[in-house]
Amino acid sequence: GQSLEQPSEVTAVEGAIVQINCTYQTSGFYGLSWYQQHDGGAPTFLSYNALDGLEETGRFSSFLSRSDSYGYLLLQELQMKDSASYFCAVNSDTNAGKSTFGDGTTLTVKP
Amino acid sequence: DTEVTQTPKHLVMGMTNKKSLKCEQHMGHRAMYWYKQKAKKPPELMFVYSYEKLSINESVPSRFSPECPNSSLLNLHLHALQPEDSALYLCASSQERGGAETQYFGPGTRLLVL
Numbered sequence: 001g002q003s004l005e006q007p008s009e010v011t012a013v014e015g016a017i018v019q020i021n022c023t024y025q026t027s028g029f030y031g032l033s034w035y036q037q038h039d040g041g042a043p044t045f046l047s048y049n050a051l052d053g054l055e056e057t058g059r060f061s062s063f064l065s066r067s068d069s070y071g072y073l074l075l076q077e078l079q080m081k082d083s084a085s086y087f088c089a090v091n092s093d094t095n096a097g098k099s100t101f102g103d104g105t106t107l108t109v110k111p
Numbered sequence: 112d113t114e115v116t117q118t119p120k121h122l123v124m125g126m127t128n129k130k131s132l133k134c135e136q137h138m139g140h141r142a143m144y145w146y147k148q149k150a151k152k153p154p155e156l157m158f159v160y161s162y163e164k165l166s167i168n169e170s171v172p173s174r175f176s177p178e179c180p181n182s183s184l185l186n187l188h189l190h191a192l193q194p195e196d197s198a199l200y201l202c203a204s205s206q207e208r209g210g211a212e213t214q215y216f217g218p219g220t221r222l223l224v225l
Contacts (some may be wrong), residue, residue: 035216045215101154102153104151
């Protein structure tokens with residue numbers, strides 16, 4: 001089977017840096033995705049890592065270590081609008097190409 | 112155009128009603144998905160269509176019936192639903208059904224079953 005673990009809640013202040021971790025168990029791993037979802041909205045894609053290392057997209061970066069079955073999403077220069085739920089999702093060949101989502105991390109950014 | 116559209120945005124239906132949810136994408140994607148999401152929970156996969164053929168059915172009750180009329184459209188027909196089926200129903204699409212595919216989500220239909 002597959003499983004993902006991420007913290008349920010994280011709180012930080014505006015301007016700070018926050019890291020949301022995700023550990024996973026799967027076989028036939030393809031890659032790890034991150035999605036952002038605001039209350040009442042739909043998930044939006046943030047990043048995808050298939051290889052080890054850091055991918056940077058503006059204020060957001062995502063890291064993957066395949067050997068450790070671990071990844072994280074790094075959010076810099078936090079803004080109030082970053083308050084949302086963040087889901088990691090794993091793709092593998094054992095799940096026929098579908099994404100399995102973690103339970104999500106609720107990020108609250110305070111002034 | 113990286114947009115997936117869904118109609119209606121909101122739907123209230125009784126347990127004896129029949130209704131349909133619609134999803135459309137014009138990105139040339141060949142895989143389309145239906146997810147169900149309850150509040151404070153991750154999206155749960157229901158169905159996957161690949162090249163207009165149903166490739167994954169996650170043991171969804173038969174009161175949910177998907178249909179893919181063509182490569183741009185995906186419907187979800189609803190009949191005799193239960194109150195516990197109230198949720199946000201999300202449609203998504205991706206280039207292919209495969210391991211490395213980014214999924215683009217529509218805004219969802221918020222369904223309430225009375």
